[in-house]
Amino acid sequence: MGPVVKVENLCKTYRGRNKQIKAVDNISFEGVSGEIFGILGPNGSGKTTTVKSIATIIDYDSGKIFVDGLDNKKHSNQVKQRIGAVLEGARNIYWRLTPVENMIYFAGLKGLSYKDIKTDIEYFLETLDLKEVKNKQVREFSKGMQQKVAVACAFISNPKVILLDEPTLGLDVETARQMQVWIKKIAKEKSSFILVTSHDMKFIENVCERVSIIKDGKIIITDTIGNLKKYFMKKVYKITLNSPLDSNQLESLKSSFMVRFENVKDDFVIFITIDDDSMLYDIFSILAIKKQAIKSIEIENDDFEDVFLEIIHTNGEKNENNKSI
Amino acid sequence: MKIINLFKVEGMKYWLEIKRYLFNTISSLLVIYIIFLVYFFGIKFMTGPAMSTEKLDVLIIGYIMWMLALIGFQGTSYLVYDEMQRGTFEQMYMTSLGLENVFFFRVFYDTIFSIVFTSLILLLTMVTTGRYFSFNVFHFLVLFFLSIPSMWGLGFIFGGLALIYKKISAFLNLMQFVIIVFVALDAYPLRARSFLPFAAGASSVQHLINSHGSFPLWWYFFLLIISIFYLIIGLLIFRILLKKARKLNLLGQY
Numbered sequence: 267m268g269p270v271v272k273v274e275n276l277c278k279t280y281r282g283r284n285k286q287i288k289a290v291d292n293i294s295f296e297g298v299s300g301e302i303f304g305i306l307g308p309n310g311s312g313k314t315t316t317v318k319s320i321a322t323i324i325d326y327d328s329g330k331i332f333v334d335g336l337d338n339k340k341h342s343n344q345v346k347q348r349i350g351a352v353l354e355g356a357r358n359i360y361w362r363l364t365p366v367e368n369m370i371y372f373a374g375l376k377g378l379s380y381k382d383i384k385t386d387i388e389y390f391l392e393t394l395d396l397k398e399v400k401n402k403q404v405r406e407f408s409k410g411m412q413q414k415v416a417v418a419c420a421f422i423s424n425p426k427v428i429l430l431d432e433p434t435l436g437l438d439v440e441t442a443r444q445m446q447v448w449i450k451k452i453a454k455e456k457s458s459f460i461l462v463t464s465h466d467m468k469f470i471e472n473v474c475e476r477v478s479i480i481k482d483g484k485i486i487i488t489d490t491i492g493n494l495k496k497y498f499m500k501k502v503y504k505i506t507l508n509s510p511l512d513s514n515q516l517e518s519l520k521s522s523f524m525v526r527f528e529n530v531k532d533d534f535v536i537f538i539t540i541d542d543d544s545m546l547y548d549i550f551s552i553l554a555i556k557k558q559a560i561k562s563i564e565i566e567n568d569d570f571e572d573v574f575l576e577i578i579h580t581n582g583e584k585n586e587n588n589k590s591i
Numbered sequence: 592m593k594i595i596n597l598f599k600v601e602g603m604k605y606w607l608e609i610k611r612y613l614f615n616t617i618s619s620l621l622v623i624y625i626i627f628l629v630y631f632f633g634i635k636f637m638t639g640p641a642m643s644t645e646k647l648d649v650l651i652i653g654y655i656m657w658m659l660a661l662i663g664f665q666g667t668s669y670l671v672y673d674e675m676q677r678g679t680f681e682q683m684y685m686t687s688l689g690l691e692n693v694f695f696f697r698v699f700y701d702t703i704f705s706i707v708f709t710s711l712i713l714l715l716t717m718v719t720t721g722r723y724f725s726f727n728v729f730h731f732l733v734l735f736f737l738s739i740p741s742m743w744g745l746g747f748i749f750g751g752l753a754l755i756y757k758k759i760s761a762f763l764n765l766m767q768f769v770i771i772v773f774v775a776l777d778a779y780p781l782r783a784r785s786f787l788p789f790a791a792g793a794s795s796v797q798h799l800i801n802s803h804g805s806f807p808l809w810w811y812f813f814l815l816i817i818s819i820f821y822l823i824i825g826l827l828i829f830r831i832l833l834k835k836a837r838k839l840n841l842l843g844q845y
Binding site: 280315318321322323324325343344346347349351353355357358359360361362363367370371372373374375376377378379403419 | 592593594596597599600601603604607608611612677678679681682683684685686687688689693834837838839840842843
């Protein structure tokens with residue numbers, strides 16, 4: 267199965283009167299049908315520019331984007347036919363129309379009739395819990411409900427590619443979590459390629475199979491969530507002692523490890539972040555100087571947010587030999 | 592078939608928004624009714640017997656022509672402005688059937704709605720005032736539809752400017768007066784000013800009302816060619832400005 271989206275050496279620079287901003291710098295990636303692919307990056311890293319370039323909304327400077335094998339500059343209308351999008355910060359839907367009317371309208375923009383999408387309308391009303399409000403105007407809805415309608419409209423023409431730019435932005439935690447379930451379910455049943463950008467790490471972690479992490483317009487790394495966790499996740503050891511360390515011990519630990527200390531009641535707690543368990547021997551040898559009694563040792567793993575921050579701060583340059591970029 | 596589906600959903604959306612922005616729709620129609628009443632009663636009152644019946648008819652038809660020309664112009668220019676304000680322009684741009692077709696269909700529905708409701712209000716005004724006038728509606732519509740594409744062309748130019756500069760309401764307001772000039776110019780028979788957008792068409796309509804006159808066949812072709820010329824120029828400029836807006840990532844910003 268060939269890629270349904272192929273981005274090759276995409277570059278985009280915004281030129282102002284006094285300065286130039288390189289928003290996207292030589293980005294390449296591809297995705298296949300049925301896959302949910304994430305793009306992660308700090309603000310201004312080029313996520314939205316990438317998404318809008320694929321959607322033909324932005325005219326990029328160089329590189330190539332193929333959607334379903336079609337060059338999106340040469341065949342923009344055919345490409346638009348194959349894309350549905352929920353764009354960041356935009357309303358995406360018409361507030362004076364009902365969910366059903368919005369779906370009919372957006373299908374019409376792709377040349378589809380009500381008859382063509384009748385069963386899909388029922389599917390989305392059911393899947394997204396919109397049945398009870400199907401005849402209410404969208405303006406009466408909460409932000410989460412409106413976002414659901416926008417997602418339904420993006421999917422309604424059964425496009426091969428779905429672009430979701432910050433789909434959980436402004437949603438409460440519960441709705442954002444529900445959105446994960448819906449998107450995974452719809453992706454599975456409709457077998458579209460879904461490209462998601464989000465600041466919500468939990469969302470990306472739970473929804474995406476692979477991610478690209480971008481910074482300053484460049485892709486630092488592309489891999490599966492599992493591999494990124496494997497290569498970048500650190501362990502935090504929580505070591506509880508019955509008495510505090512002396513100043514030499516403190517200095518030794520501080521100079522060699524990422525460490526913080528806490529006094530909890532009568533106990534002295536050390537939090538040490540390490541990525542190699544063999545380092546524990548070095549820690550124990552420092553603790554052995556004064557022979558403090560160790561009351562307990564607990565291990566706490568980083569979450570994906572810490573992994574993301576680690577990759578951003580190290581520019582993905584850890585365990586270089588193990589990475590499958 | 593796909594294009595017919597687009598045509599249908601544009602009609603659906605247009606009609607639903609007419610109904611759901613009911614206050615705006617009713618107040619717009621009410622304004623037209625009041626203006627007609629002012630024409631019928633007010634001008635006669637102010638000018639007394641000096642205003643002949645024919646001149647009043649020409650004034651009313653002139654007003655209708657101006658209003659329809661403005662709707663043709665705004666159908667394209669204001670549409671961009673409005674969709675950007677709503678934050679839906681990028682989604683509209685994502686149509687696979689050509690952004691210009693969306694514009695054409697919306698302006699079509701706008702024009703048909705305006706013609707139908709203006710005619711009804713004109714009839715209502717005649718009944719209210721007890722003063723009737725007649726003209727060849729079919730001939731009027733032929734002249735109007737041959738001339739209106741030039742206004743769509745101008746609208747495309749201003750729509751393109753709205754993509755880049757966003758707030759162009761001052762220009763849009765100014766254009767109302769410029770269009771009055773186009774409508775009021777005496778551009779029939781053929782002279783230099785006949786080449787201005789909509790001017791020849793508006794003058795032809797006034798000639799039709801004034802003297803119930805007819806036109807040589809080439810005149811209809813002339814109206815069509817002038818219209819198509821401005822429409823093509825408008826579309827070309829719109830496409831250039833759209834490309835520039837896409838280059839600068841301005842489609843979604845307001």
